[in-house]
Amino acid sequence: MMAGHGDRSSSVGGPARHIPVLLSEVLEKLSPRVGETILDGTFGAGGYSAAVLERGANLIALDRDPDVASTAQAFAERYGERFRFVAGTFGHLDEYVADPLDGIVLDIGVSSMQLDQAERGFSFQQDGPLDMRMAQEGQSAADVVNGADAKELTRIFGLLGEEKQAARLARMIERRRAERPFLRTSDLASAIADLMPRRQGERIHPATRAFQGLRIFVNDELGELVSALEAAERALKPGGRLVVVTFHSLEDRIVKRFLQNRSETKAVSRHMPVADGPESTFERMGGAVSASEEEAGANPRARSARLRAARRTGAPSRPVEDRKMLGLPDVHAPRLTGDRR
Known part of the structure; x- marks a missing residue:
């Protein structure tokens, strides 16, 4: 879960540092009303949350990132009992609510706040430790880069980062780390740029896709997304709205296919009034929505954003039987040779 967001920001607790992407479109689809309960599964700097709370x-x-604690505290002081924060992953969001929800909003992937902190190691734009862990626990990007074999790195870069030269890149890393491990974002980015110099007219940095693949893998972002969609189906009441904002094709494909699968029943025979298959659990609320030219011009991180929304029906929830059908790449945790942190 992309190059990054212009994320969920707010003036609560201090001056806004970021711009929430597609905010008006999110509010239109989510349609929060006084007395309803909405869940923001990706709190971040609180941009969407503040807008929902201001609607009553x-x-x-x-959020699984410990760094959002101070922002959450400021929200609690301002909004009182109408606001509740839970430190956790959105893949388990239904476990944190006692009653069915009126709406859920998810802003998928890394936030601008995380990208802008060099010490978090998400971005090659600034030097920092090769970390990338949203929850700040578990294996880091350095563990993966220095411990996974070339075949496993190829799958991470190729399937999750959509890097065409994944195999070549993986072999380079395997050779170089034998001399000294990769510990800093600038070191890895420089090594990738030396191997694959930017061509004339090429806009993105040569390390962009590799860093994307590593980040998605380290945080199991796509697996968490599928789990979140299943959890949202379980948590929403009939008529409840699900709004998901994604920032690259892998995420958007998963959301699109999930909503297609959930909103289409099997063919109905002319002679039998009963559908051959499970009932639709969602009704799609239009197609994908992109940022306007004005928003994309003012906030470059909005350019790749896609919003999809659906309304919950009264049909029983059901698990996803085949995650690959949704476009989830088959990438498993690599067998690391040792902890290199």
């Missing part, structure tokens, strides 16, 4: 709805905010 109650809000439950989730």
Whole structure:
């Protein structure tokens, strides 16, 4: 879960540092009302959360990043009992609510706040430790880069980063780390740029896709997204709205296919009034929505954003039987040769 967001920001607790992407479109689809309960599964700097609370709805905010604690505290002081924060992953969002929800909003992937902190190691734009862990626990990007074999790195870069030269890149890393491990973002980015110099007219940095693949893998972003969609189906009441904002094709494909699968029943025979298959659990609320030219011009991180929304029906929830059908790449945790942190 992309090059990054212009994320969920707010003036609560201090001056806004970021711009929430597609905010008006999110509010239009989410349609929060006084007395309703909305869950923001990706709290971040609180941009969506603040807008929902200002509409009079109650809000439950989730985030696995410990760094959002101070922002959450400021929200609690301002909004009182209408705001509740939970430190957790959105893949388990239904476990944090006692009653069915009126709406859920998810802003997928890394936030601008995380990208802008060099010490978090998400970006090659600034030098920092090769980390990338949203929850600040578990294996880091350095562990993966220095411990996974070339075949496993190729799958991470190729399937999750959509890097065409994934195999060549993986072999380079395997050779170089034998001399000294990769510990800093600038070191890895420079090595990739030396191997694959930017061509004339090429806009993105040569390390962009590799860093994307590593980040998605380290945080299991796509697996968490599928789990979140399943959890949202379980948590929403009939008529509840699900709004998901994604920032690259892998995420958007998963959301699109999930909503297609959930909103289409099997063919109905002319002679039998009963559908051959499970009932639709969602009704799609239009197609994908992109940022306007004005927003994309003012906030470059909005250029790749896609919003999809759906309304929950009264049909029983059901698990996803085949995650590959949704476009989830088959990439498993590599067998690391040792902890290189």
